[in-house]
Amino acid sequence: LFRHPIDRVVSKFYYLQTATWEKTYRPEWAELTILEWAQKPSEDENFMVRKLVGKSFGDPVDLHDLIVAKELVRQRVVVGLMSEMEESFKRFNIVLGVDENEERNKKCMDEFFGEKEEVVRKDDESEGHATGQGETVVKKNSNAHPKVVEGTPEWEILAEKNSLDMLLYSYIELLFKEQKDVIYSYASDVRDIYGYNTKNDEEQCCYSS
DSSP states (O other): OBOOHHHHHHHHHHHHHHOTTSTTOOGGGGGSOHHHHHTSOOTTTTHHHHHHHTOOTTOOOOHHHHHHHHHHHHHHOOOOBGGGHHHHHHHHHHHHTOOTTSHHHHHHHHHHHOOOEEEEEOSSOBSSEEOSSSEEEEETTSOOOBOOOTTSHHHHHHHHHTHHHHHHHHHHHHHHHHHHHHHHHHHHHHHHHHOSOOOOOTTOOOOOO
């Protein structure tokens, strides 16, 4: 699953302020605004490109690394997006040959994706989805926090620092669209060969994002 680079770094900023169980716990970040934090040096820039090409934190990455990362994703990855969680896991099931009709599989998916949502009163725009009534619906195990809006100074700084990841993510979004027909054609082949019903009707899915 791929996450938008800005969403990832912003989530990290808020998460590590409170994650006392993490080795990278950063309580001092709670004293900073997101803009102040964005302006600080970071070894975590262009994380996706760096990880895909096998470079360590602090190692420089360039356009050549971006090209390698794109090709690696194109050739070897069934793309999933965190912003399209339900559709992504549906595709993973198809490729892995998971029968969504089996009770065991339904139960497993319910355990991971079927938790009840909590409605939390929010004064600012946070991760989750707005109800239109001054509230935000947030998963119980999510790390709710204010979102950084495109066009703001903090967005522009983080986008510049993670420019290669931004380009890679745009390419991944394109692949996500392109892979749909291939994967669902594979679903039809699986159904014909193995004789079970892998659903490709988008309205029929046991996941909840």
